[in-house]
Amino acid sequence: MRPILLAMASLLPVAMAGAQTAAPAGAQMKVTPAGSQPSARGPAQYFSGNVRIDPLFAAPAPSTAAGAAVTFEPGARSAWHTHPAGQVLIVTAGVGRVQQWGGAVQTIRPGDVVWTPPGVKHWHGAAPSTAMTHFAIQESAGGKNVEWLEKVSDAQYADEPK
């Protein structure tokens, strides 16, 4: 992460705008209403337990950013995986867990933000007895935004958070 002051500077540049950026002719704002994008189930190949994926957005090229809300029922978690361009998680409900390969299990709660750098092997999911929802936002590198690896075993999942 860049320091937050820099992030704020990025969000709110001090200079007032001079020339307006030209919009492509006919470019339109698009409101995608809640309820218009069907929920999907997290495939058993990549997730343990019940996981629901609610699509949010996929920005048009040249952006490769895409986002979804992901809800893990108690005990559910992703397989181990990496993100070629990294990933941001923003926890919105419940209590969850994340772990980097070789690191301690960490508890995550609403408002927590998780940055996983490109290529770092990790998993995320719910606490054993509490569901968790996060927004997940990732960009692509080489046309991919995730590389799936092996499942998180019950023994691995049973590790106590630090």
Add this chain to the structure above:
Amino acid sequence: MRPILLAMASLLPVAMAGAQTAAPAGAQMKVTPAGSQPSARGPAQYFSGNVRIDPLFAAPAPSTAAGAAVTFEPGARSAWHTHPAGQVLIVTAGVGRVQQWGGAVQTIRPGDVVWTPPGVKHWHGAAPSTAMTHFAIQESAGGKNVEWLEKVSDAQYADEPK
């Protein structure tokens, strides 16, 4: 927006991972706990009314993506502005409004997602009597992620949503 099925494909590629993407040595997941990033006030130069900005993330280079939660008290709104690389809004609470220059005012509610293409002049804010919070995610182009323009006048804000 790309079609949602494509978005889902992007989130969940069918192919199982072959080689794991190499992580830079020492790369670490980073959990930024809720409450560790101070709230900021939306500057009066760029906003009308009371606006609070809660920073969420600023992804490291080569990404230029940054995100914040923005809360508009009733009647508060941004100035007219454009985003050089576009912007995604995800409404998380309350009832708000968005308008593209020359278009109708639209009402937005929790779960709604708004895509504003690069260079499209627009504003967003709360409803006159109801607050609104959205996550805002934008990338940069040419080192900028926003170009600020004139304030939204009371007369402009008073337009009835379609």
